[in-house]
Amino acid sequence: MSDVYIVGVDMIKFGRFPDRTVPDLAAEAALMALDDACLGLKDMQALFSGNLGQASGMVGQRMLAEIGQTGIPVTNVANACATGATAFRDGWMSIKAGVYDLVLAVGVEQMGKGLLGGGGGVSTEGLIGSGTMPAMFAQIGMEHTRRYGTTFAQFAKVSVKNHHHSTMNPKSMYQVETPLEQVMGSEMIAYPNTKLMCSVNVDGSAAAVLASEAAVRRLGLMDRAVKIRASVMSSNPFEERQMAMPDFSGATRLAAGWAYEQAGVGPGDIDLVELHDCFATAELVHYENLGLCADGEAGRLIDEGVTTLGGRTPVNVSGGLLSKGHPLGATGIANIYEVATHLRGAAGARQVEGARLGLTHVVGGGPGMGTACAIHILEKA
Amino acid sequence: MASETPVPAPPLTPFIRTTADGAHYLAGCRCTACGEIFVGERRVCAACCARGGLEAVRLADTGRVYAFTIVERSFPGVKTPFVDVTVDLDDGAHIKGTLEGVEPSLEGVRFDMPVRLAWREATPVNTPGKAYLTYLFLPA
Ligand SMILES: [Zn+2]
Numbered sequence: 418m419s420d421v422y423i424v425g426v427d428m429i430k431f432g433r434f435p436d437r438t439v440p441d442l443a444a445e446a447a448l449m450a451l452d453d454a455c456l457g458l459k460d461m462q463a464l465f466s467g468n469l470g471q472a473s474g475m476v477g478q479r480m481l482a483e484i485g486q487t488g489i490p491v492t493n494v495a496n497a498c499a500t501g502a503t504a505f506r507d508g509w510m511s512i513k514a515g516v517y518d519l520v521l522a523v524g525v526e527q528m529g530k531g532l533l534g535g536g537g538g539v540s541t542e543g544l545i546g547s548g549t550m551p552a553m554f555a556q557i558g559m560e561h562t563r564r565y566g567t568t569f570a571q572f573a574k575v576s577v578k579n580h581h582h583s584t585m586n587p588k589s590m591y592q593v594e595t596p597l598e599q600v601m602g603s604e605m606i607a608y609p610n611t612k613l614m615c616s617v618n619v620d621g622s623a624a625a626v627l628a629s630e631a632a633v634r635r636l637g638l639m640d641r642a643v644k645i646r647a648s649v650m651s652s653n654p655f656e657e658r659q660m661a662m663p664d665f666s667g668a669t670r671l672a673a674g675w676a677y678e679q680a681g682v683g684p685g686d687i688d689l690v691e692l693h694d695c696f697a698t699a700e701l702v703h704y705e706n707l708g709l710c711a712d713g714e715a716g717r718l719i720d721e722g723v724t725t726l727g728g729r730t731p732v733n734v735s736g737g738l739l740s741k742g743h744p745l746g747a748t749g750i751a752n753i754y755e756v757a758t759h760l761r762g763a764a765g766a767r768q769v770e771g772a773r774l775g776l777t778h779v780v781g782g783g784p785g786m787g788t789a790c791a792i793h794i795l796e797k798a
Numbered sequence: 799m800a801s802e803t804p805v806p807a808p809p810l811t812p813f814i815r816t817t818a819d820g821a822h823y824l825a826g827c828r829c830t831a832c833g834e835i836f837v838g839e840r841r842v843c844a845a846c847c848a849r850g851g852l853e854a855v856r857l858a859d860t861g862r863v864y865a866f867t868i869v870e871r872s873f874p875g876v877k878t879p880f881v882d883v884t885v886d887l888d889d890g891a892h893i894k895g896t897l898e899g900v901e902p903s904l905e906g907v908r909f910d911m912p913v914r915l916a917w918r919e920a921t922p923v924n925t926p927g928k929a930y931l932t933y934l935f936l937p938a
Contacts, residue, residue, distance in 0.1 A: 546882035546894040555867035661894040
């Protein structure tokens, strides 16, 4: 089986674009990724398109209607916060299988403001606890507190760090420092998550061009290529409290184990990580789920600056979902863009020096729905 | 003239049951293959994949707080703050709920706090004027 490479990848600056359409946002990122690869849509053999908000709306075909209808097969996917990464991985699989050797993957989302969560039907909110995402991830943080004594301040430091990182990322929604007192003093949403510890709902899109090794060589693109060392997905294995507290750890641990095995590397070999910091509490839990530290040591990791730019394993140097923003269907490919940019040495002020191997992680789901997790390990080609 | 009998409020979730003599309970099931206890009824065990062999049980009405948060902001129209808890019931089931009878603050709740099930009729935020039967937790 051929190795698979990223030869073009880009994202739009995340923001709020209520006057644009979903296909239009997708098209912008797709053209940017094609330009990055010095290729055109006519070179693409298939499109994998990820979007949640218009999951039944044929977003991929509508995007092609804007930028060129070459008749290639389109697969539209929806998979919670792993939607973009799922589209990317479907592209990877199609090349691994030898069906295609040049494909395009795109992830896009247009979101409103406000709390996510809940569902259809008669609302149980307030009567049978809470179904909001912040409350769910608050309880996940409190479980960590219960087990290891993790403090409000330790969770809040995640947000301080990621907002700091975002000041060096021109594509981030926000680029402002948020000192610890400001994070801890902002509106409490669900303890310990304050408003500044919740990810930002934004509109955004990101895209990647994937190529087989033969195509990379034929096109002379190896100098800009990023090798996909691992591409894995998982769903939530049974966990006894899953109906009361949706579980994102089991799926992440499974996927992490498979990803390290597929790449033949360990967590200690990884130079930077973009992980799913949908809430500040989630980032600390995922340090342990991804093996960046032993169970119970996540609080120490953030205290010691290990995951800050300049530390041993910088995490979310893009600013993360907390500051860069979280357009659900685009997030998975935006994380891949970030890591690929560092591996190419093109990340500017936030460059992780000498980055050779990076990991991306997204995980999503909700109460009574289950979990989708995707992890990619990328290497400078 | 027909006498008017009050219509009982419908259950807010399908696993809330009422016996012939008017007592309420939470319906669950237990896998006879692996022993896992679930809230609600199932045909196949999610833990061990066993088919059939899931026996109906009446879930415990006491338990302990495993994890919690104080919800300060919720969907529009929902009264806050309230205490959102994950409870480990004494029979091994796990269930989400609202804890009342305590201060909705960090001082009012603690891990492993003993709680008991209680019942009430309440009106969901999106069904004005229509009440449902639901459960809540109180300190035991
Ligand atoms: Zn079983």
